[in-house]
Amino acid sequence: MADPQIVVVGAGPAGLAAALAAADGGAGVTVVDLGALPGGQYLRQPAVAGLPPARHSAAANRLLDRTRNHPRITFLTGHQVWQATTEAIPHLDNRGGPGFTLRLLGPTGPVTLHPSALVLAPGGHDRVVPFPGWDLPGVVTAGAAQSLAKGQGVLVGRRVLVAGTGPFLLTVADGLAAAGAEVVGVVEASRTSRWGRHLGAIAGTPGKVGEAVRYLGSLRRRRIPIWSGEAVTMVEPYGDRLRATLRRVDAGWRPAAVTRAVAVDAVCVGHGFTPSVELAVALGCATHHDPADGSLVVSVDDSQASTVPGVFVAGEATGVGGADLARYEGTLAGLAVLHRIGRLDTTAFGRAAGPLRRRIARQRRFATALHKVYPVPDGWTHWLRKDTVLCRCEEVTVGRTRSDITAYGIDDLRALKLVTRIGMGRCQGRMCGRAAACLLGQVSGRPQPLDTFANRHIAMPVPLGTVAEEGTTP
Amino acid sequence: MSPPDDPPATGFEITVDGVRVPVRPGQTVAAVLLGGGRLATRRTRIEGRPRGVFCGIGTCFDCLVVCNGEPGIRSCLCPVAPGDVIETGAVIETSAVIETGAVIETSAAIVTGSDHG
Numbered sequence: 001m002a003d004p005q006i007v008v009v010g011a012g013p014a015g016l017a018a019a020l021a022a023a024d025g026g027a028g029v030t031v032v033d034l035g036a037l038p039g040g041q042y043l044r045q046p047a048v049a050g051l052p053p054a055r056h057s058a059a060a061n062r063l064l065d066r067t068r069n070h071p072r073i074t075f076l077t078g079h080q081v082w083q084a085t086t087e088a089i090p091h092l093d094n095r096g097g098p099g100f101t102l103r104l105l106g107p108t109g110p111v112t113l114h115p116s117a118l119v120l121a122p123g124g125h126d127r128v129v130p131f132p133g134w135d136l137p138g139v140v141t142a143g144a145a146q147s148l149a150k151g152q153g154v155l156v157g158r159r160v161l162v163a164g165t166g167p168f169l170l171t172v173a174d175g176l177a178a179a180g181a182e183v184v185g186v187v188e189a190s191r192t193s194r195w196g197r198h199l200g201a202i203a204g205t206p207g208k209v210g211e212a213v214r215y216l217g218s219l220r221r222r223r224i225p226i227w228s229g230e231a232v233t234m235v236e237p238y239g240d241r242l243r244a245t246l247r248r249v250d251a252g253w254r255p256a257a258v259t260r261a262v263a264v265d266a267v268c269v270g271h272g273f274t275p276s277v278e279l280a281v282a283l284g285c286a287t288h289h290d291p292a293d294g295s296l297v298v299s300v301d302d303s304q305a306s307t308v309p310g311v312f313v314a315g316e317a318t319g320v321g322g323a324d325l326a327r328y329e330g331t332l333a334g335l336a337v338l339h340r341i342g343r344l345d346t347t348a349f350g351r352a353a354g355p356l357r358r359r360i361a362r363q364r365r366f367a368t369a370l371h372k373v374y375p376v377p378d379g380w381t382h383w384l385r386k387d388t389v390l391c392r393c394e395e396v397t398v399g400r401t402r403s404d405i406t407a408y409g410i411d412d413l414r415a416l417k418l419v420t421r422i423g424m425g426r427c428q429g430r431m432c433g434r435a436a437a438c439l440l441g442q443v444s445g446r447p448q449p450l451d452t453f454a455n456r457h458i459a460m461p462v463p464l465g466t467v468a469e470e471g472t473t474p
Numbered sequence: 475m476s477p478p479d480d481p482p483a484t485g486f487e488i489t490v491d492g493v494r495v496p497v498r499p500g501q502t503v504a505a506v507l508l509g510g511g512r513l514a515t516r517r518t519r520i521e522g523r524p525r526g527v528f529c530g531i532g533t534c535f536d537c538l539v540v541c542n543g544e545p546g547i548r549s550c551l552c553p554v555a556p557g558d559v560i561e562t563g564a565v566i567e568t569s570a571v572i573e574t575g576a577v578i579e580t581s582a583a584i585v586t587g588s589d590h591g
Contacts, residue, residue: 034532036500036553041531047500047553080532125533135536137513137526144530144550152505156527266513392528392536395520426535426546431528461535 006337007102007115009081012040013323014315014330015121016063021334023072025343032076032104039064040123041143042323044151051153079106082460084279103471105462112471117310117340119333122276124316129271129380130435132388133235138242142172142270149179157265161244163187163232164270166374170215172268177222184262188228189249190374201369204362230259233383238263253379271376275316278459284308287451290319292371296450302357304333312336321367332356378438391432393425402443411444413437413452426461429453488558503549503560504537515539515549517565538566
């Protein structure tokens with residue numbers, strides 16, 4: 001192979017932008033994604049014939065179009081990266097440094113890739129804080145409801161409630177209503193009047209304000225109420241349906257009086273997002289807790305380089321900040337890879353990187369303000385009951401968790417995992433890890449770092465045979 | 475190599491819990507089940523409680539079904555194929571790892587790769 005092989009993990013805005021920048025610069029790029037089509041969650045395309053095309057911004061559509069038939073971009077869609085390791089592969093690397101091994105599971109079996117440079121753009125998933133009944137069928141993440149509507153043309157329910165916190169809820173509610181659902185209301189735990197304190201950040205990104213105003217206008221036209229300062233604190237079975245109980249919550253999310261009970265087919269919940277950092281952690285990249293929202297994120301420099309040479313990270317994994325930020329970071333990462341493999345000289349890289357860095361800084365400022373307006377304070381633990389499931393996979397309840405923490409004097413996540421099995425199931429703590437850390441922090445009186453659950457030498461559960469099998473190399 | 479531009483349009487049938495169901499290419503098993511009004515896909519191992527789609531993007535492993543005899547298939551990721559036989563309501567082992575890294579289940583074994591030695 002003439003080119004050092006570049007692999008981009010993730011085909012969302014960050015990954016596509018990185019692939020395009022690197023491929024336009026003359027490098028061959030392989031893009032790996034679990035989804036059936038490129039786009040990731042944000043740029044999800046309809047997978048079924050006859051669905052209306054997704055509405056994306058012009059810049060986003062350009063990304064999909066330009067990458068779709070690019071002569072130097074190869075897509076491996078439907079492929080899950082389940083292991084990433086650093087290995088010395090001298091013949092593949094013009095700097096004599098380490099190369100990488102990625103092990104994938106795809107529709108036709110295992111695949112192994114040996115890139116010499118990596119861009120990790122794995123995105124993230126919806127964060128949901130637990131509440132009684134969050135494990136019932138019909139309670140789904142806001143992202144799940146949206147992806148089923150956009151990609152599959154299927155509603156999670158005819159009559160739905162959208163709840164949690166963050167502007168994403170408006171997008172989802174509007175999308176579900178447009179797809180034909182009866183959206184009973186949007187339950188927003190925060191009080192959005194806090195925006196008044198962040199006018200500087202808003203002024204830097206006028207497009208975002210326009211977007212929010214458009215969604216709010218659309219919800220008003222559809223007569224969908226927004227109940228702010230309230231939260232869904234319980235969901236119960238109710239005949240064939242579900243009944244959601246809403247309570248007023250204070251600024252710290254401590255629940256107060258019941259405000260209403262709503263019978264629906266589905267409850268779509270989102271409390272922000274959790275970045276996917278597992279592959280970066282497996283490769284040895286340094287992480288830190290994002291001061292903006294407390295998520296575990298990959299540490300990168302101003303060229304998207306992680307602490308492991310040859311590994312660049314872009315998008316939500318460096319801090320939750322949305323699709324525009326992801327796209328700019330992706331482009332910068334793509335150029336940084338070109339620079340690293342010697343296809344872009346330092347002067348040209350610096351010239352291209354400057355404007356991108358300024359855009360990234362502006363978007364990051366907006367993201368930080370967003371996290372301040374839509375925080376997820378710890379008061380939600382007060383709406384848990386003893387029998388509320390905390391770890392969904394291993395069916396560990398809140399009561400069991402609290403009593404084990406006290407009985408065994410547990411004060412770190414690793415011990416909690418070994419004693420209770422929280423985080424040992426198939427989701428590997430992705431759904432409940434942060435909630436478990438929060439609960440443990442409250443009982444033990446010590447804040448808990450989140451890296452315990454992210455540290456996996458196998459990043460996704462795979463069948464045993466896959467581990468033993470040698471993957472084909474394309 | 476590039477991904478397909480337009481999904482094909484001709485429909486076919488699959489079997490869900492013994493009943494023939496018409497589907498369209500590109501649909502996932504989860505979408506077919508939800509489209510038929512079925513929210514639960516499996517039962518949990520310990521309490522036997524129903525579970526269904528939660529994250530919708532292959533991360534939570536709640537929407538598992540048995541697909542053509544293979545347990546533990548994520549219905550939200552699994553595209554339908556002609557002749558598929560889907561079973562819902564099964565108890566699917568969700569945990570099969572002991573912490574030294576050895577695996578104790580047999581055919582349904584999965585490896586989740588804990589960091590504990």
